[in-house]
Amino acid sequence: MIKKKKYFIGIGLAILIIFGIYKINIFLDRIENSDPEYNTIYAQNFNEELFQNRLIGKSKNEIIEIIGNPLSKTKLKYFDAILYTNFKDSVYLKENSISVRLKGYSENVKYTFISFDSIGNVQNVMIRGYTENEEELKKSTKSEIFEKFGKPQKQMLCNCKCMVYSYSEIKEGGYSGKHPIINIRNLVFDKKNKLIKVIKKVGSTYSKYDEICSNE
Numbered sequence: 001m002i003k004k005k006k007y008f009i010g011i012g013l014a015i016l017i018i019f020g021i022y023k024i025n026i027f028l029d030r031i032e033n034s035d036p037e038y039n040t041i042y043a044q045n046f047n048e049e050l051f052q053n054r055l056i057g058k059s060k061n062e063i064i065e066i067i068g069n070p071l072s073k074t075k076l077k078y079f080d081a082i083l084y085t086n087f088k089d090s091v092y093l094k095e096n097s098i099s100v101r102l103k104g105y106s107e108n109v110k111y112t113f114i115s116f117d118s119i120g121n122v123q124n125v126m127i128r129g130y131t132e133n134e135e136e137l138k139k140s141t142k143s144e145i146f147e148k149f150g151k152p153q154k155q156m157l158c159n160c161k162c163m164v165y166s167y168s169e170i171k172e173g174g175y176s177g178k179h180p181i182i183n184i185r186n187l188v189f190d191k192k193n194k195l196i197k198v199i200k201k202v203g204s205t206y207s208k209y210d211e212i213c214s215n216e
Contacts, residue, residue: 034177036202042185043071043167051167051185053198060193063165070165070187076212078118078159082145082152084130085111092206093156095213098124101206103179112149116142118159158213162196163189170205180205188212 045068055063077096085091087109092101100113110129117123120142125134137145146152168185175181181204188197199211207215 034175034179034181036181036183039170039175039177039180040168040182041071041171043068046167046185051198051200055187055198056195058195060163060165060189060195063187063195067167070167071169072166074164074166074209076158076160076162076164076209078161079115079213080118080142080157080159081113081115081155083111083113083154084149084152085109085154086129087111088153091154093154093215095156095158095209098126100126103206112137114145154215156213156215158209160188160212161191162212163193164209164212165189166208184208186212 047067050067055066058066074096079096081093083091083093083100087106090103090106090109091111092103093113094101098113098115100111102109108129111127112130112132113124113126114122114137115124122138122140122142122145125137127134140148165187166185167187168183170180170182181202184199184201184203186197186199186208187195188199190196197212201211203210209215
């Protein structure tokens with residue numbers, strides 16, 4: 001009887017150990033590899049089957065009647081910016097913003113952010129770690145900046161002046177993988193409020209508009 005009891009206890013412990021190893025492997029895999037579906041939240045009533053190119057040409061009101069309201073709406077204005085940095089993979093340009101995104105944090109990160117108006121004059125300058133004078137740079141043109149400093153590490157140009165409805169976002173809290181990779185579901189509307197582009201792809205939240213804005 002005692003041997004039988006020990007046998008079942010041993011079986012139970014073995015099952016717990018195997019289950020624990022399984023859970024640890026899942027945890028480690030999520031740390032190493034991105035799972036877009038796990039990382040993504042969708043708008044209420046979102047339907048993947050309805051999110052198709054056949055929606056192109058419909059108005060905003062028609063779209064909402066068909067697939068519901070988005071999680072967010074972003075109006076993309078004219079935006080032309082460049083970035084010089086010593087950590088290309090750690091600093092990102094942000095659409096419609098005179099700031100940058102930092103992936104992680106390092107005191108050694110340096111960057112010079114410069115944005116331009118539609119005729120190439122400098123609008124905004126932000127410098128961290130470099131010695132350039134902001135006021136002097138603001139007197140320059142885009143061509144003069146390129147001539148003085150060469151090709152930047154990153155560039156972004158948004159000139160569609162369109163509205164973007166986002167039906168997916170990254171979930172709150174921790175995400176799986178080394179990078180914030182999600183299922184991107186965006187709709188792009190022109191000035192006449194007509195749908196001109198359906199975006200369905202897997203990508204980083206740092207470049208969710210790269211099919212709308214040119215992003216190098």
